[in-house]
Amino acid sequence: MKPLTVIHSRTACLPFENIDTDRIIPARFLTTTSRAGLGRHAFNDWRYREDGSDNPDFPLNRPEAAGCRILVAGRNFGCGSSREHAPWALLDFGIEAVISSEIADIFRSNALKNGLLTIVVAEDEHRQLLADPGIELVIDIGAGTISRPDGAVIHFDLDRFARHCLLNGVDQLGFLLEAEPEISTWEQQHATHSTSMESAT
Amino acid sequence: MSARTIIDKIWDAHVVRAETADTPGILYVDLHLIHEVTTPQAFSELHARGLKVRCPQRVLATLDHSTPTSPPDADGKRHYVSAEAESQVARLEQNCREFGIALNGWDSDHRGIVHVIGPELGATQPGMTIVCGDSHTATHGAFGALAFGIGTTEVGHVLATQCLLQRKPKTMAIHVEGRLRPGVGAKDLILHIIGRIGVGGGTGHVIEYRGSAIEALSMEQRMTVCNMSIEAGARAGLIAPDQTTFDWLKGRPRAPRGAAWDSAVEAWRQLRSDRDAVYDAEFHFDAGSIGPTISYGTHPGMVTPIAAQIPAPRNAQESKALAYMQFDGGQALTGQKVDVVFVGSCTNSRLSDLREAAAVLRGRQVAASVRMLIVPGSVLIKREAEAEGLDRVFRDAGAEWREAGCSMCIGMNGDIARPGQLVVSTSNRNFEGRQGPGVRTVLASPRVAAAAAVAGTIVDPDTIEERAA
Ligand code: SF4
Numbered sequence: 001m002k003p004l005t006v007i008h009s010r011t012a013c014l015p016f017e018n019i020d021t022d023r024i025i026p027a028r029f030l031t032t033t034s035r036a037g038l039g040r041h042a043f044n045d046w047r048y049r050e051d052g053s054d055n056p057d058f059p060l061n062r063p064e065a066a067g068c069r070i071l072v073a074g075r076n077f078g079c080g081s082s083r084e085h086a087p088w089a090l091l092d093f094g095i096e097a098v099i100s101s102e103i104a105d106i107f108r109s110n111a112l113k114n115g116l117l118t119i120v121v122a123e124d125e126h127r128q129l130l131a132d133p134g135i136e137l138v139i140d141i142g143a144g145t146i147s148r149p150d151g152a153v154i155h156f157d158l159d160r161f162a163r164h165c166l167l168n169g170v171d172q173l174g175f176l177l178e179a180e181p182e183i184s185t186w187e188q189q190h191a192t193h194s195t196s197m198e199s200a201t
Numbered sequence: 202m203s204a205r206t207i208i209d210k211i212w213d214a215h216v217v218r219a220e221t222a223d224t225p226g227i228l229y230v231d232l233h234l235i236h237e238v239t240t241p242q243a244f245s246e247l248h249a250r251g252l253k254v255r256c257p258q259r260v261l262a263t264l265d266h267s268t269p270t271s272p273p274d275a276d277g278k279r280h281y282v283s284a285e286a287e288s289q290v291a292r293l294e295q296n297c298r299e300f301g302i303a304l305n306g307w308d309s310d311h312r313g314i315v316h317v318i319g320p321e322l323g324a325t326q327p328g329m330t331i332v333c334g335d336s337h338t339a340t341h342g343a344f345g346a347l348a349f350g351i352g353t354t355e356v357g358h359v360l361a362t363q364c365l366l367q368r369k370p371k372t373m374a375i376h377v378e379g380r381l382r383p384g385v386g387a388k389d390l391i392l393h394i395i396g397r398i399g400v401g402g403g404t405g406h407v408i409e410y411r412g413s414a415i416e417a418l419s420m421e422q423r424m425t426v427c428n429m430s431i432e433a434g435a436r437a438g439l440i441a442p443d444q445t446t447f448d449w450l451k452g453r454p455r456a457p458r459g460a461a462w463d464s465a466v467e468a469w470r471q472l473r474s475d476r477d478a479v480y481d482a483e484f485h486f487d488a489g490s491i492g493p494t495i496s497y498g499t500h501p502g503m504v505t506p507i508a509a510q511i512p513a514p515r516n517a518q519e520s521k522a523l524a525y526m527q528f529d530g531g532q533a534l535t536g537q538k539v540d541v542v543f544v545g546s547c548t549n550s551r552l553s554d555l556r557e558a559a560a561v562l563r564g565r566q567v568a569a570s571v572r573m574l575i576v577p578g579s580v581l582i583k584r585e586a587e588a589e590g591l592d593r594v595f596r597d598a599g600a601e602w603r604e605a606g607c608s609m610c611i612g613m614n615g616d617i618a619r620p621g622q623l624v625v626s627t628s629n630r631n632f633e634g635r636q637g638p639g640v641r642t643v644l645a646s647p648r649v650a651a652a653a654a655v656a657g658t659i660v661d662p663d664t665i666e667e668r669a670a
Contacts, residue, residue, distance in 0.1 A: 017518045018400055018500050022632040027611045031267055031285040033241035033292050035353075045634045050620075074518075076401040079434060079500075080632060082336040082350035083239065102401050105436050106336060110352035159368070161224050172354075173246070176362045179218060179227055183364055186217040186229060 001115045003169035006140050007096050012060050012068035013133035019073055020080030021107060025089040027081075038085055039092030064134050069096040072129045076100075078107025078118075087111040097139055099146070101126035112162045113172060117141065119156045141166055204475035207441050208372045208407045211347040211472065215330045217364055225366040231329040232346075233259055233359045234315045235302075237293040238266045238613070239334030243357035244296040254300040255363045261324050262297050263305040264290050265314045266613050270576055270603035279307075282615030300360075313579025313605040316340035316547035320424065321579055323453025327442035327469040332359060337547050337629065339430040342439030343423035344446055345472050347407065349437040370436060371481035373406040377414040379488040384663060386557070387422035388549060388627065388646035389494040390414075390486075391429045396494070396504035398484055403435030406482060409474060410440050414488035420449040421553040428548045429629050432501040441473040493662060496631045496644040497534055498522040503631075507534060507649060507661050525633055526641050527621075534643075534659050540622035542573040542654040543636075544647050545603075546610035549627035550578030552585050554647045559591045561651035561662065562598040568657030573600035574616065576608040600654065612636050625653040 029041040046058045054061045060068075071090070077100040078086060087110050090098070097117040108118045117139065121129070129135075138147040141163060146154040158166075165172060205213070212228070220226035247254070254260065267286040273279045281287035297304040305311045311318045316337055319325040327345035332338060334356040341348035355365055375394060395402075408430050410423075418426065423440050430438025447466050450456045457465045493507040499522040505512060513530030514520040523530065528537070544550070544558045555577065567573045575595050577583040583605055586592060592602045608616040610628035612635065618624050620639030627650050631642035643659065652662035 016521070020500070020630075020632045022630070022635050026634055026638070027613045030238050030613060031283060031289050033289055034245075035242050045638050050638075076404070076434070079400060080336065080431075080630060082334060082352055084242075084334075084352035084354060087352075102404060104401075104434060105404060106350055106352060110354065113352065113354040159225075160222060161366075164223070172366055173250075173358055173361060176227065176358055176364055176366060177252075179364070180362070182227070183217055183229070183362060187363075190229075 001165070001169045001171060004096065004115055004117065004166045005142060006138065007069060007117065008136075008138045009069035009096070010064075010067075010134050010136050011070045011072050011129065012065040013130050014059055014071065014073045015130045017074040018076045018079055021078060021083050021086040022080055024078070024086040025083065030083060030085055035088045037092065038089035039094065042089040042093040059133070067094070069094055070099065070137055070139065071095045071097070072099045072126075072133070074100065074130070075102045075126075077103050078111070079104040082106040082110070084110045084114070087114045087116045091116050099126070099129060112166070115166060115169075117166060119146070119158070121146070121154055121156055125154050204477035204479070206372050206474040206478040206480060207345060207409060207439065207472050208347065208370075209478070211328055211330065212369055214328065220368055225368045227364050228330060228367045230332050230359050230363055230365060231259065232261060232319070232324055232331045233363075234319055234331065234333035234335070234338065235260060235262045235293075235356065236265050236315050236333075236335065237289045239353050240296065240356055241289065241292050242353050243334070243360060244300070246357040247300070247360060252361045254302060254360045257301040257303075259363060260302045260360070261305070261319060261322070262293065262302050263312050263315050263318055264293065264307065265312075265605075266607045266611060268606045269614055270606045270608045270616055272604055282613070286614065310580050310584070313577070313582065314547045314550060314607055316424075316428065317550060317578030317582065320344065320420070321453070321581055323450050323456035326450065326456070326465070327446060328472050332365065336431040337428050339435070339437045340424050340428040340547055342427040342430065342437055343420060344450070345439055345442035345469065347437055347439060350431065371406045373403060373408045373435065373482040373484070374480040375408055375410050375484050375486065376412040377410065377486045377488050378412045379414055380417065381414060381488045381491065384648065385491055385493060386646050386648065387418060387425035389491055390488065391426045392494040392496065392501065392504045392644060393491045394486060395429060395433045395501050397486070398433050400432060400500050400502040401434040403430065403433040406435050408433070408435045408438040409480070410438060411474070415440055416443065419553065420445060421551045424551070425548055429501065432629055442469045493646065493649055495534065495649060495659070496642075497526065497528055499525055499631055499633050501629065501631060501644060504644075505534065507659070509534075535661055537623065537659045539571055539625050539653045539658055541618045541624040542567070542571055542650050543576070543609040543624060543626040543628065544650050545574065545576030545578070545608050546626075546628035547578065547607075548629045549647050550576060550582065552582050554627065555582070555586050555591050557647040558651040559594045561648055561655065561665070562600065563594050565598055565655045567599040567654045570657050571654050573654040574603055574609060575600050576603045577605050579605050609636055625650045625659065
């Protein structure tokens with residue numbers, strides 16, 4: 001994972017609540033065994049018309065949304081399925097940060113593990129951002145700030161470990177693997193725990 | 202020690218390293234369920250780093266999402282929806298061979314939906330931490346386990362280390378007192394609950410369902426309730442284990458035996474939440490006030506009693522949902538023409554669900570305009586249903602009796618409806634396009650679904666039973 005410190009981009013907005021991961025990437029594209037190339041299907045059934053052409057009404061298809069790396073979305077973004085294909089698709093599509101007033105747990109966890117920043121802001125700040133698509137924002141991950149063009153600054157909270165991993169491109173599996181001695185000790189101390197599993201047929 | 206909830210107790214018992222402000226805790230995982238869709242990239246990661254699977258005996262693998270539900274040809278050839286789906290299944294078969302994981306594959310009696318086979322094998326046990334790259338892992342909470350969905354990167358973490366990096370979630374108690382009315386089941390109850398607390402209401406929480414109405418539920422019904430916890434935004438939902446749980450588990454292939462069984466039960470009895478335990482949030486419901494409940498919108502929080510009118514949209518979101526569903530506020534749901542009925546999924550594909558559907562279908566016909574698919578949750582359930590003659594009831598009624606799998610719940614295997622069709626489904630998600638592009642989904646219990654198949658329209662099952670009587 002490459003380090004991510006500052007994101008400077010215009011915003012694209014999807015002002016809909018409860019955008020589920022089936023919306024972000026429909027299930028029929030999950031038969032892949034790789035993580036590459038899913039951006040083509042990001043928001044597939046919104047983005048394309050039945051004949052495969054671009055749907056001009058979809059906000060991210062508008063010319064002014066091209067190249068935007070910050071997505072502002074309605075409340076409870078990423079609800080539903082745990083598919084990590086959702087953040088993979090968004091990243092491959094070019095999104096580096098998602099801002100909402102509420103972001104579903106599993107999506108957020110998946111996103112942060114892949115270097116896709118998720119930011120939860122207060123309702124009124126959220127409303128303002130949604131009402132103003134295309135504004136230029138600067139997100140400073142270290143400082144935990146979003147700077148608006150009018151000079152206003154929104155502060156956001158981010159789990160400290162997630163922040164550390166984003167800023168330094170830390171690989172969390174490596175972190176866990178280093179805990180191997182502790183895991184082994186724990187297993188020995190809880191040996192009875194596993195008896196029923198070991199008698200598995 | 203201060204009073205603890207069952208959630209605290211299970212959590213505390215699995216902490217390998219405690220969390221700090223700077224780092225999440227390390228949580229040990231007792232049972233890891235895997236299937237073909239959310240694992241290939243995790244195994245690739247292990248490959249790339251030259252890692253082994255740390256505890257293959259703690260991994261339970263099966264094939265369910267991309268698998269065809271039509272029977273194979275005489276020569277054994279299976280009709281996959283695409284070469285990609287077939288190679289995804291082949292990839293899991295290969296990964297299991299290579300990493301030493303026993304696979305409940307095509308030749309196993311226990312192949313089936315991952316959340317159906319875990320309990321069926323007795324692999325799901327009280328007090329365990331259970332994870333799967335699938336959000337409906339909460340199903341296993343019915344046994345008093347802390348069970349939740351994870352992403353593919355985390356699947357790799359668990360394969361390699363048997364652990365996860367986690368921060369402790371908040372706790373929520375949902376109390377349901379009283380008795381469910383006759384003909385009202387677990388699906389009605391959980392749809393009603395989600396309608397009340399909302400699809401984001403449980404975010405950040407693990408739910409404990411409790412109260413006299415919950416204690417009165419069978420294990421199958423408890424699984425239906427816990428299964429849909431994620432639909433309220435909660436990562437997990439569970440029910441304290443009791444005699445119902447122990448009776449159900451005893452003698453299952455992976456359940457402890459003999460003296461080990463007795464000591465396990467003794468330990469499991471200690472899991473109940475302490476009397477004075479405090480939850481971060483609480484909700485109260487009266488079971489007796491709930492009737493047959495179905496969804497009318499495009500998320501599982503948009504629900505209504507079946508006999509009620511479709512609520513008028515309160516905002517632009519709801520208007521958009523109703524437009525997609527081709528419904529109008531104030532309209533009755535009963536009488537809406539139905540094209541497809543699906544009985545199946547990890548929510549409602551167990552033997553009791555099939556019996557519930559069969560009770561409605563026995564001696565009746567599926568309406569000529571309706572296609573009805575009945576998909577058992579596992580190979581074993583299929584056999585058990587056939588031993589009882591349920592397959593005959595379904596076939597005689599004109600329904601399709603299929604092979605086990607996820608099928609139309611997610612439509613990855615090609616079992617989908619056509620754009621604009623209305624599906625009454627016993628599954629858990631009515632998202633736009635979940636059962637095929639443009640398909641409209643109404644979530645319901647097996648009883649309501651079977652009644653709709655017979656009537657050809659959404660119908661209150663109470664009225665259809667009266668008609669026959
Ligand atoms: S039946 Fe549906 S919800 Fe359950 S595991 Fe399969 S796809 Fe997921």
